[in-house]
Amino acid sequence: EAAVTQSPRNKVAVTGGKVTLSCNQTNNHNNMYWYRQDTGHGLRLIHYSYGAGSTEKGDIPDGYKASRPSQENFSLILELATPSQTSVYFCASGQGASAETLYFGSGTRLTVL
Amino acid sequence: GQQVKQSSPSLTVQEGGISILNCDYENDMFDYFAWYKKYPDNSPTLLISVRSNVDKREDGRLTVFLNKSGKHFSLHITASQPEDTAVYLCAAGQGGSAKLIFGEGTKLTVSS
Numbered sequence: 001e002a003a004v005t006q007s008p009r010n011k012v013a014v015t016g017g018k019v020t021l022s023c024n025q026t027n028n029h030n031n032m033y034w035y036r037q038d039t040g041h042g043l044r045l046i047h048y049s050y051g052a053g054s055t056e057k058g059d060i061p062d063g064y065k066a067s068r069p070s071q072e073n074f075s076l077i078l079e080l081a082t083p084s085q086t087s088v089y090f091c092a093s094g095q096g097a098s099a100e101t102l103y104f105g106s107g108t109r110l111t112v113l
Numbered sequence: 114g115q116q117v118k119q120s121s122p123s124l125t126v127q128e129g130g131i132s133i134l135n136c137d138y139e140n141d142m143f144d145y146f147a148w149y150k151k152y153p154d155n156s157p158t159l160l161i162s163v164r165s166n167v168d169k170r171e172d173g174r175l176t177v178f179l180n181k182s183g184k185h186f187s188l189h190i191t192a193s194q195p196e197d198t199a200v201y202l203c204a205a206g207q208g209g210s211a212k213l214i215f216g217e218g219t220k221l222t223v224s225s
Contacts, residue, residue, distance in 0.1 A: 030211075031211040033211075033213070035215070040122070040217060041217055042119070042202055042215045042216050042217040042218040043157070043202060043215040043218075044215070045212065045213070045214065045215075048211055048212060050211055056211075056212075058212065059116075059214070090156060090157070094211065094213070096211075100145065100162070100206075101147075101159050101162070102149075102157075102159070102213060104156035104157050104158070105156060106155075106156055107154075107156055
């Protein structure tokens, strides 16, 4: 069974603070993704990665950094959190050179006050 | 701009009826098309997908229709059931790229 684990499940941060969202996958998939989900926008791609050491910008990368130190781990970093980054964040993993089936984590609900 | 678009934010269907969910895309290089299902407070899961070399794919009550010239694909759910009530997200991708782009989602409600 594919397994993508996100931590924390819930996070409250203050404006201007640094936030790190973590994701671990045990699928041995090459590709990993960070999306955010907002009402009316569906899932929007922030960053993705083809493997350890690789990070690529998605459609809405501004205000976010990503880090892929290993095959298993992919982090999303908000250096200076803003209230507009309040959202639910989903991590996913997938295999292959092209996007195919993605396996999602349970999501992290981030509130920036 | 939105590369993958679902123009209907919501749809209500009677139990036993056919649910038709629609998705339009802009990039004619897309060659992979998928539908994901998402329950509230849960993560999206893949329902069905097709490559651009076919116009239709069936899997039980689910059928995906692909209209490449119209840059449009749809999901048909026959014999709709209350447990089909969920948000349905369409997605598209391009060969050689891991990037998968999602639409805004359509909330389907199947009423009994």
